[in-house]
Amino acid sequence: MRKMDLELAVGFFLIIGILALGYLSIKLGKLEVIGDKGYTVSATFAKAGGIKAGAVIEIAGVEIGKVRSIGLDEQYQAFVQMVIKPDVRLQEDAIASVRTKGLIGEKYIQISPGGSDIMLSHGGKIRETESAIDIEEIISKYAFGSVQ
Numbered sequence: 001m002r003k004m005d006l007e008l009a010v011g012f013f014l015i016i017g018i019l020a021l022g023y024l025s026i027k028l029g030k031l032e033v034i035g036d037k038g039y040t041v042s043a044t045f046a047k048a049g050g051i052k053a054g055a056v057i058e059i060a061g062v063e064i065g066k067v068r069s070i071g072l073d074e075q076y077q078a079f080v081q082m083v084i085k086p087d088v089r090l091q092e093d094a095i096a097s098v099r100t101k102g103l104i105g106e107k108y109i110q111i112s113p114g115g116s117d118i119m120l121s122h123g124g125k126i127r128e129t130e131s132a133i134d135i136e137e138i139i140s141k142y143a144f145g146s147v148q
Contacts, residue, residue: 038065038083039122043096048078049107049132051098056108057082064088067109082109091116092124098132107132 045051048070057065065084073079084090093114100107111126120126 038085040068040081040083041090041120041122041124041126042079042081043109043126043129044073045078045080045096045098045129045131047098047131047134048080049098049134051078051080051107051109051132055106057084057111058108059088059111059113064111080109090114090120090124090126092118092120093128094120094126095128095130096126097130100132 051067053067053069055067056063065082068081068083071079091114093116095112097110098107099110
């Protein structure tokens with residue numbers, strides 16, 4: 001009977017350990033298990049410049065959401081869907097820009113708030129966008145003398 005109690009206790013602690021490991025993996029990986037919390041907006045960029053799904057969206061250095069997906073639209077431009085936290089409201093004239101953290105850091109989307117009284121709702125579209133700066137293109141223009 002003692003052996004059975006010992007095996008039961010070991011099994012119980014093993015299950016608790018696996019559940020704790022799963023919880024930590026989800027929290028540290030910043031994964032969403034049950035859907036996205038927030039509303040979805042989209043934007044179209046001429047060049048996405050390395051933005052990936054899960055990239056951060058910021059206003060004034062504060063994270064306000066994540067990139068849900070990236071694809072091409074009918075005009076072969078980058079179509080980006082973003083999930084914004086429900087407590088953050090974006091104006092319809094906000095500007096979305098693709099930026100880089102540091103010189104060779106990760107890409108993120110920076111939102112510059114607008115001045116309009118009209119707010120974007122679920123499924124809204126940010127019309128003003130600034131594409132990523134292509135360093136290689138700038139260097140090649142400078143190297144071959146076509147910078148003006």
